[in-house]
Amino acid sequence: MFERNRLVPELMVTSLDSSLVFWVSHLGFKIAYQRPEDGFAYLDLNGAQVMLEQVDPDAGQWLTAPLTQPFGRGINLQIDVEAVAPIIRKLDQAGCSLYRECQDTWYRADHLEVGQREFIVKDPDGYLVRLVERLGERPVCS
Template sequence: MLTRNKMVPELTVSNLQQSLAFWTDLIGFQIAYERPEEGFAYLDFDGVQVMLEQYFAEDGQWHTGALQAPFGRGINFQMTVERVEPILARLAAVQWPLFRPFADAWYRSGEVEVGQRELIVQDPDGYLLRLAEALGERPVR
C-alpha cells in the first residue's frame, strides 16, 4: 500500500505520455496509480512523490496565470535518491541534456558542510529536477 507524503507537488504537463516516459523510463519513477481518462498519474520513486496532470485549456484547472514554456519557472525540486549514476546513464543513452554539469556539491549547514552528488536536469516541460545522492558531512572549510 502506498504511503502518501504530506506534501506532493502536482505538475501540469503539456503531454502526459511524453512526461511519463521521461519520469519513469529515464529518472526511475513508478506509476503508483493513474486516471488516464483524466490525464493524471501519481508517481513514486523510493518515497519521492509527484503528481502529473495533463493540461486542458478549457477544463477549469487550477492555474494562477497563463502557462508558457518552460513551466515551473522559479522552482527546482530536490529529490534524494540512492544513486544518481544510473539515472545519468539513462539520460546519456538518449542524449538528454543536463541543465548543469554533473558534480559533487557541498553546502554549509551550521557548523558542517553537507555533501551531495548532484544531477540537474529539466523535464520535457522545463521543470527543474535536482537529483541528489548523499555524500555525508564534513567540517566547514
C-alpha cells in the same frame, strides 16, 4: 495502498505520455496510480513523490495565469536517489542533455557541511529536476 507524503508537488504538463517517459523510463519513478481519463498520474521513487496533470483548458484546473514554457520558472525539485550515475547513463542513452553537469557540492548547514553529488535536467516542459546522491557530512572548514 502506499503512504503519501505530506508535501507532493503537482506539475501541469503538456503531454502526460511524454512526461511519463521522462519521469518513469529515464528517472526511474514508478506509477503509484493514474487516471488516464483525467490525464493524471501519481509517481513515487523510494518516497520521493510527484503528481503530473496534463493541461486541459476545459477541465477547470487551478491555473493562475497562462502557462508558457519553460514551466516552473523559479523552482527546482531536489530528489534524493541512491546513485546518480545510472540515471545519467539512462538520460544519455535517451539523448537527454543535462542542464547542469554532475558535480560534488558541499552546502553549509549550521556547523556542518552536507555533501551531495548532483546534476540538473529539464523535464519535457522545462521543470528543473535536481537529482542528488548524498555524500555525508563534515565539519565546516574555517
